[in-house]
Each structure stands twice: as C-alpha cells, then as structure tokens.
Amino acid sequence: MSSVTTTTSSTRKPMGNTTLPYTTESTSKVTKYCHSTPTDLVFVLHESGRVGKANFQLQNQFVAKLVEGFDIGINSTQVAVITFASTVITEFYLNAFNDKIQLLESIKHINYSHPGLTITHKALRTVRNEVFTVANGMRPNALPFVIVVTNVYIDELRAVATDPKDVIIVKDFRFLVSIQERALRSACKALLRNTNVSSNETETTILITTKHTIATTSSPTKITKTMTAITTTTTSSTTTPKEIITLPYTSESTIKFVAKLVEGFDIGINNTQVAVITFASTVVTELYLNAFHDKIQLLESIKHINYSHPGITMTHKALRTIRNDVFTVANGMRPDAFHFVIVLTNGRSMISPVKIREAKLLHELNITVFAFGISNEVYIDELRAIATVIQEM
Template sequence: MSFLIPFLLVFGFLCQTRAQEIEYCGNTPADVAFMVDSSNSMWAPDFKQQLEFVRNVTKMFQIGENLTQVGMATFGERVWFQFGFNMYKDKRSILRAIRETEQNHGISTATDKAIEFLRRHMFHRRFGSRPNVPHVAIIVTDGQSDNILKTMIEANKAKRENMTIFTIGIGQNVNADELRRMSSAPHHEHAFLVQNYNFLDSIKNKLAIKACTVTTSTTTTTTTTTTTTKKPTTTSTTTTTTTLPTTTTTTTTEPTTTTTTTTTTTTPTTTTTQSTTSTTPMSTTTTWMDVVRNVCENKPVDIVFALDSSDVVTSRDFWHQVKFVRDFTLTLDIGTNRTRIGVLLFSDKVVHVFDVNDHNSLSSALSDLYKMQRTTGGTRLEELIRYARLKSFRRTVARQSVAQLVVLITASASKDLHKVKTEAIKAKKNGITFLAVGVGKHYNQEELEVVVQHGDRSDMDNDLDSFSPYLDNVGSRRRQIFTVDSFPDLQSIVMEAAMEACTTEIAHISVADQACGTRQEADMVFVMDSESAGRKNTLKSLDFVKKVANSVDVGNDTIQIGMLQPDECIPPPESFKLDNDKDHLTSALETQDVDKLPGLIRELRRHEFNRKNGGRKDAKKVAIILVDGELAEPLKALKEARRAQLKGIEVFIIVVSKDPPQPEVRDMCAYPPQQHLFQVPDYDGLRSIEDNLIEMLCDEL
C-alpha cells in the first residue's frame, strides 16, 4: 500500500498547515530562572546588554500561573536575589523588573554558590516554584568560576534533582570545558559560547527554542495516556483542565486525552469538566514557526535538498525525507528575490528533480516535490557534490551575493572517502556550504565532517569543540551536522536546521562572481569552417575567438584553448595544441587559416583532446564549430558530431547564414539546442552573440 503515502502526505500538508500555525513556545507549565553574572569583570553597558538579552528571551514565553513563570538572581562572590516565580504574574511586570535590575559588582565569580542557590532556594515553593513542572536554569557568565570542583559538584546535584541547565559563556575569559560540564546533556545543545556581548542577540532564538523543547518534553513525561479515540473524548474530573496545543510539526490523526493527578491534558478541541468546558486557546505569544519565519524573512538563500535514495532507504523512509523537506520549506520565505529551493536525489547516480530557479512559489515547488519517484543503487556522495557544484549552482542559476547551501540527508556511507573529500574541497572553494544530516547507524561520521569541510579540528582549542554548533564568529563553528536515529526523527531537527539554513553566511566570492574556469578544468577547441568564407571573414572569426579567450581564465589548471584550421598547405603550427598561455594564444590566432568540416570534426574527435596535444584526462571537453552557410555533406558532418558527443565532447554550433540552418546542422549540437545552437546573418554578427556564448560556455566552469 505504499502508493498511498504520497496522497496522505499531500492531504496531511493541507490539514497540517493550519495546525502548525498554533505551535507554542513556552505555553506549557515551566519555571525558568535566570542567573546573571554581576561581577566586577563586567562593565555597566555589558551588564545592561545581558538584561536586554534576558528580556528578549522572556518575551518568547507565555507567562501565567499555569504556564511559564520566570525568576531571576545575579551573582558575583555571592548571590543577590532579584525576584521569584510568584512575585510577578504578568509579562509586562517581569520585563520591567528585569530592566530595573541593578549591578552589584561582586569581586569574584562564585558560580558554585549560584547553582546552590538555584537548587536550594530558587526552585522552592516559598519562591513560587511548582513541583511538577520543568525547572530550567539559564546561567550567563563572562568568566571562570572561583572553584571549578565545587561548581561541578553543585551542577551534578542540580541535574540529579531534574534541573535542566543552560550555560552561556561570553568572551575569551570563560572556561569552555567548565561551561560544557555544567550544562545538561547533550552538552552541545545546552552550552552556548559567543565572542562578546554584542553577539548575545544572535543566540536568543536558539536558546528560546531549546528551552521550549525542555518545557514540552518534561511536561509530557509527567502525564500518562488514559484514552485514545477517534472522536473527541469527554473527561469528567474535579481538577483543573488545561488544553495542550500541538508542539510538533507532525500530523496528528487521532486525538488523545492525557490525565495526571492534578491536571487533565487533551488535544481534542473540547474537554468537559464538572464545571467548565475548555477549548484550545489562541495564543498571543510567539510560536516556534513564528520564531524561525522571523529569522528567515527576506533572507536570499539558494537551498538544494539532496535526499538519499539508495538501497538502504525504504519507501517509507524516503517519504519521511519528503515530509522533512516540506516542513522545512514551510518556514522559509520563498520567492524569486528571496529564498529559492531545488531538490536532487542521489544513490550511485544523481537524479535532478528541480532547480532553484524553477519555482517562484512554495505551492508549485511542493507540487513537484510530491511527484518525484524514489530510485535505488549504492551511495556515491562525491557524485552528488560534483553535480551540485557544477549543475545545481551553475552560473545561469546561482545569484550574486547570495549564499548557496546544500542540505544533505544520508543514511549510508560512500566507498571512496578520498574522492568525497576532493569534491568537498572544490565545493567549498566555489562558495558552496553544506548542512549534513546523518540518519540511523550506517552513515560515516567522518564523511559528514569531510562534506561540511570544518577544516583541521586538531588546530582548534579542544575545549571549544562541544560549542561548535553555537559559535557565531566564524562559519566553521556553525552547526552544520545533525544526526538522528531514524527517518521519522527528522522532524525533531526541522526548526533548528531551518534556522541554520536561513543564516548561512555568504561566501567571500560567490559562485556567480568567480572567474570562468575556477570550478572545473576545460579543454576548448574552436573548429573553423571557412572554405567559402574568404580571408576577410576568417579574420573576423579569429577576432571572435580572441574575444572569447580573453573572457575566460586561461591556464594549466583552468581553461585551455586550441583551434583546428583547414588549410592543408600550411603545416600545423604549435598553436594547434591546447594552449594555456593567453599571449601566445592571441598571437597564434593571428596566423590561422581553414579546412573541410567533416574531416575537421573527425580530427577533433580522434586526436585534438589527446594528451600529446595537451588534453587533460579529467577536463571537460568542449568544441565550438563555426559553419559557413550550407554544408556540402551535412549528413557526414552530423555523423562525426554525434560520434564526438559519444566521446564526451560538448558541441556548440554557430551558423553564419541568413537562411535557416539545415536540419542536420541543427542536430549537430548538444542538448538542449537553445543553449548550444547560435545563428548570425554574417561574420560581423558574431559580436552580437559573444556575451551569450561566453555565458553558456562558462555555465558549469
């Protein structure tokens, strides 16, 4: 019944879009305590920036006695209590209290006392803390604690008492390892490190989302499911009733009623108690979707999703990838001048689904997404990377001053890590960034590291490694690798991955701005059919070739240019060989002459790209053939051109004639003909196609 899956996904999308709009950030009960560094190492303006950061994070919670409560304290050589969870009942009052907090100028950093205060006092009933909700502590500091051992002891005690600890280190004076060990596991999701106070604002969204995740997951574990039914369930009880809104991007097909000793939590639209009926409230707070959409708004990024379609991926797993892409794109600001998306499938071959410039709306892109079919085969990541570099972000597609990103999902490993590394290095040099997702147990972690090109991690401070997802100063420190246990678990990383994608840094030189020839080596040969053109027109052709040569990067490692000329009376000069010296090439072109076309194409195919003529094994082979008027033997020329294409030569045809080209001549060029066939009325008209031809020649170079 796997053929039903695409239909269900489409139906789920239509039904789910509305549901995703009511996801909440901090809507379930939680006590969140901020512990803010107030020591002498901090200037007053920096302290104010800390407070503003705390305010911005607090704004993302829904405040209330039965929802999220916020408390705050500052610390130096001791702790200064600011306000407890039960002191302020509304968000406005809390924000005012945070803003009015004064710096106490402690002479040292007693982080151990700060955590002890949180554990023994702040998260206590007398300060308004509730026993059956998550206890979340957010510790902000710009220095190392006075006693690391005591700090670790207190942190371990707090975590054993089910306190979730987030740590934020600011500047160069923090002890990264201490912050990592203080934080809850997994450490890379609970420990943040920023360069200075100005960077605090850049992590507020990530921190809030992580805090929301703690809130949701902890609350869920305190409930037990009592009834699951396809119809809304009525639960009678004398206790308080709270409605739990949807907090994930998955589609719920069956409502569930959840009951605890004090709270009845349910997802049906109506829940009845002895005295009241509660319906799902419309929240006034910021949702997860809102947070990410706000980050992604008006962000011009070109994103290509590369989905694993190898033999290890089942049909159901494949459609979980489709669902991931769908939910990912719902957070993006899709548009011609904003974010654009493309899709590839890969196994031991690459299948093109659609390019980033094929759709200017989300609906049309999703329509194509649902139509694609799974393939099979092995895993060759090097082919995927090469295809993305040369095809997906070719010059006619890539935009200037826009980040180019590949979101790669893989559940298996390639056979040749060296080839993967070679292609990944080229991709990085060409300005392409990768975000890699490993699924299951069979992907290669080292291969993911190679793909995202983190660089030589041995040169980095080992203490900082665990903070790499949240460092904001350099691209290599961004979180570019995600891992999940199974394909359904892809949903758990949608929001964070989307945020990383939207904030991808633009390469120093984008693909579109790089010189022609920097992405791929190419050997180009011009074939001149000047038997009836005469010397004057031949000279115009040579000027045309010089113009093309001067527009590309000619060199040993980039583009080499050669030419076949038809005069049998003139012995082949040195310039017949592929040339990597622009000055020598220019002077050599001045002396060239002409010959018959079919024989020239045969010579091109058999010998011109050979190593003895300067041809390179892995270089792209390109032939540009000028046809003067009608051919005497068009069928023979067509056969030779077809044979050349079978040998991997990309053939461009330029017809110089006022009459329509012969059918055989039209068929001589490579596919698609609109990119490989040009016509001008005379040799003076060659100037009119120079720019267009150069654009086509350089598209993948």
C-alpha cells in the same frame, strides 16, 4: 571541516506592541551574588522553529530575571542581546541602555520572528567581531561576559566552555525559572574569579540547554577563557535570501521530510529558493533553484519525485553537480543569498576520498552542508567529512 566564513547579521529595534508574561518579583535572593565590577554582558539567544513563541517568551522572562540581578549603567553592567538560527540579528548593543527599566522593557519586547536552522558559530563570530567592539559599547576595563541559550549536544557545550562544570541543563523551558538563581550565582562566581585578570585576556560565557539536538559545528568557535553553559531551545532566521539544495535518499519518508523542511521557509525570488537533486550511481537534477517561486507548486513538485535510479552510493558525483551545475547564476543562484545544502543518505559512499575533496570544494565556496544519516549503516566519519552540521535520523 570548514564552516561558513561570512556572518549575516543585522540590528533591529524592539517592537512595542508585544505582550510577554513578565514579572517583577523581588530579586533579593539573586542580587546578593553580584557586585559592581564593570561587566559587558552579551546574551546569545537561539530561536528555532521547534521552540515556538510560548517557549521563546519563557526564555525572555528568564533573561530579564537574570538582568535584574545586575547593577546596570555605564560604570557597572552593560547588556547586549543577539538572536540567531541560520542568521544572526543584533537586537541591541552594549551601549543601547544604561537604565535598567528601559533595558528590561526592551528585553520584554524581543519578538520570536525568525526561526531557522541552528548555526551557533555565526552567533559566536558576531559576538567576537561586532558586539565586543568599542564602537558598540565595549569597555576595555570591563569584564566581557557571554550567556548563550541554545540546544546543541552536551559535548559541544563542554567544548565551547573552558570549564565543563559550567554547563547547566534543564528539561525544558518551564524549568528555566528553577535555575535562575543558580545561573546568576555561576555567572557572578565566574566574574569574581576574573576580577584580578585583564579583561583583554578573559571573557566569560554561559550556555544554557534544555535538550540535545542538531550539532552546529564539529569544532565550535571558542570566544572565552571562562564559560558557563546553560542551554534552552530557541532559533532565528531573517528574510535574508537563501538557496537550499536537498539531496534526499529517495524514499517516501525522506521526501515527506524534505517537504516539511520547505514548509518552514518563505519561498520566492527575494526569499528562499529550493533545488532538489537525487543520486545513486548517477545524478538527476529534479528541479533547479529558479524552477519555483510559489510554495504550493514547489511542494507539489517535491511530492511527485520518484524513486527512479537505484544503484551504488556515489555522493561525490552529487556534490560535484551542486558545485558545477546547480549553484550557477544560469540556474537561479543569487550571489548575495545564503547558500546551504542538505544531504540525506543511508549508506557508505563509494570513492570516499573523492567525496571528501568535493565537500571541501563546497566549503571553500562558503556553502554550509547539513548531513543527515538515515539507518544504522551510515558511517559517521564520512558524514563529518562532508558536513558542517550532522544529524542521525
């Protein structure tokens, strides 16, 4: 199974007009765990639509409290922050701040501004290819360290981390404050373990989670040799144009589900375009990507999709239609847009090997495929074969 091979990322400056419930309590309990070993620390923060602004602010406060436990400066610890969901934004690089007060103010003013789907592998790729570079402040003699705050399955966290013990789970964002000492202690212990190891060979990553939701990849990108996992729930999507194609199993509940997904996007020629196809033995293109640039009209069209062609499940035909007919410039596809497909199905597809081949052809075009299994009859291995992201419903 493949995933998107290109990373959409950008850098933004923190806004100065955002208020955050931020405190400056004594950090004497946590500072004793850390030392002055040069460290390049990157926070990877997940901000999704289901998180909400209030929880995102709690997450920022948690990050700020962790940063208070480190000595900040060119000869000690440097900090970078990126946020992610469908896309990745670099809030600031490692060499942006060498003054702790300015750094904490910048963290305090990171805005919850781009909700979307959870695609963790893009964030990890950005850390590896863009943030950990000499041009953006990485020091060859420093210990690379990553803290990921996300909401993926616990098995994925363990797969990303080199040490399964370095996974911290909290019930929800309100409990982040209860683990800040534990998180900092884990981080500093990892740094101490790696003090005598070349930084070119060792990177440390922490993941923090509040609950288990959509898995982002079947084989997460591993960017560290030492990783602590802590997961919360936060995501991000920018105004990068998106092409969304949905393949719903046509029932009233799934049509409502598709409509709710669409409501979360800005619709327009310069934002998100949506196409819908339905399938069974045959495939019907309900609407192409360039059919609607008005959200109200688009939602009305989705609401009136009828259950009109029952038959056996031939998923490969639907995937082929996407590749050959829907994702074409003539029907509204924009080459510079982010392309992804959402498949909703409730059964086993016929001619499975053909379906797998069609799915791979989509992957080779850098199209991300999300597969949702509806009912107990779904064959999870088939979903994994076609998707970069799967979810049971």
